[in-house]
Amino acid sequence: MAELSLRNIDKVYEKDGVKAVSDFNLEIKDKEFVVFVGPSGCGKSTTLRMIAGLEEITSGELYINGKLMNDVAPKDRDIAMVFQNYALYPHMNVYDNMAFGLKLRKFKKDEIDRRVKDAAEILGLEAFLDRKPKALSGGQRQRVALGRAIVRDAQVFLMDEPLSNLDAKLRVQMRAEIQKLHKRLETTSIYVTHDQTEAMTMATNLVVLKDGIIQQVGAPKAIYDNPDNVFVGGFIGSPAMNFFNGTLDEDGFHVSGNGQVITVPEGKMKVLRENNYIGKEVILGVRPEDIHDEPVFLDANPGSTIEANIDVAELMGSESYLYSKLADQDFVARVDSRTDVSGGETITLAFDMHKCHFFNAETEERIK
């Protein structure tokens, strides 16, 4: 069992004084599968490497099970790691690839044997133990790389983009495999990715990062439904959340550019009023699936309808993505593909204003 606590952690790289991570605070509970997600350079790997002990913590504290880890050597932190290249020793067979780390730690032969065979069983690799990596498929190699971590029987798994070098199909397959593995082993895991789909599907707890600063922590669904700021709203979800600039008054939201008024439900209006946003500029955030084209919805929401000239309509299977503009502000609607629309047509759409969000135009924080 393992609980981690990261308190006020900073990382400054000496060479160029880059502050890669700022005031990182996070509590990780036992058995959690935490995902760090964010764009390239936001400090995901740096944070993971500090937890592993491969990178020094500039200031702040890291605790594992209540024990201060800052000065504990990586090998004594009881962690196991998986990285993105799923690299294996080309001239060792599968068995030795998994056994090597244990051999270094002077485990007894029969203990090594037991652990390697257990891991092989879990991963369905029993038949391949004698093979060299060259004679394995990409997925099998990836599983051996996981096996190298599993045999450690560590308290914490640290994974840095382990699937990023795989093709799309294998990635989906391995994603499921890793989740299955976590269900079975229940090892506290920290998983780094820049892929928001991976993050959403795998995390029990999601940490969204930008520029070395935590933007939001929470369950994927909670973050999706209530993003704390424009960045999180735009980063989590695909296609991304639509944003519209405009101003508020008692009539509703006035779209910048054409002045069209969109009615805001009273519940939301009350919050905006209480926070003194009447007469001010705000950003309206609407998810693509909260833009509708069904006649029933349009009839029920006359205050939030817009006339949209469709630039491109992408048929995705059961749904279509409609690309359009509202007073020069780009947006995407995700509608049922029964609607037969093609580029160039003008149709009526309506926003589900009960599900939309308002953000402060300056701080870009969600108004709540």
Next chain:
Amino acid sequence: MIEKLKNIYTSLIVKQPNQIERAADYQWFITPANEIIGIEKQELDKKDRSLLRLFLTPYQGAHPPVTTREKKWYQLINEQEEPNFKQQPSLYRFILFTLSEPLIDPTDFREAIDGLYSTRPAIVWVNQLSGMIIEEEAIIDEEMLSYEEMIEVFTIDFYLDVRFYIGPYLSELNKAHDYFSWMQDSYQKLKKFSTKPVMSYVTAIPYLLTTITNQADGRFLIDAMLKDTVDDEELLRSIQIFLECNSNVSLAAKELYMHRNSLQYRIDKFIEKTTIDVKQFENALAVYLVLLLKRHFD
């Protein structure tokens, strides 16, 4: 601190154990500033040693060479004598590695390296935290991992931060000694500029040039990089013009009053002889700076 210690222990030297003869006669320490110092054992009694250990870390020195071929390389690098290799190395390069912490057992490292190469490469340790893997042409095979991948497997098994610095291919054995120390010196300089886990001497050139203060270092770099083309003035001039024309072949050909194809042929020849793809920006930059340096020295 070292100066003060020197007043007390007159035999004190600031060196690596492999830089002196009779290394075993010395007691070695690492200072808080990471310098390695040795004091002759006969100058120290038990009390001295205990005292020194209070503020200095005892240092075991480099792991000794093990295989026959390693011993030969070791001799060659330390210029002890011209070794007679059973099979003469033809083309070789040094891969400098550094470890964030010393290994308890160097044979573990050996075993990991053996798992990475089809044929065992020689390893010559500089100290407990760094050394050189000697890659001879014969041991390279297509299954070899990239150095980034090697770092992954090492990190996962050893829980260490490992770094590589890749030197040029050479064929002259009599340069091995200079090459070995050049690798260490240039790495020290480079470390101040860049912290990438894998660096190649080509990437390093712009940085290294800013620190070159003597001709010998510069010449080493020029020869290592330009290889056979170093005396082919015409070829080098074409390459320089090509680079100065933003790597635009047609433009450069016009400037040189030659046919586009002939210039293309020269560029290919340069790439073949130096193994540096001068069409890529980073390589182009390195080649260009080295060409300028050569003009400066000539």
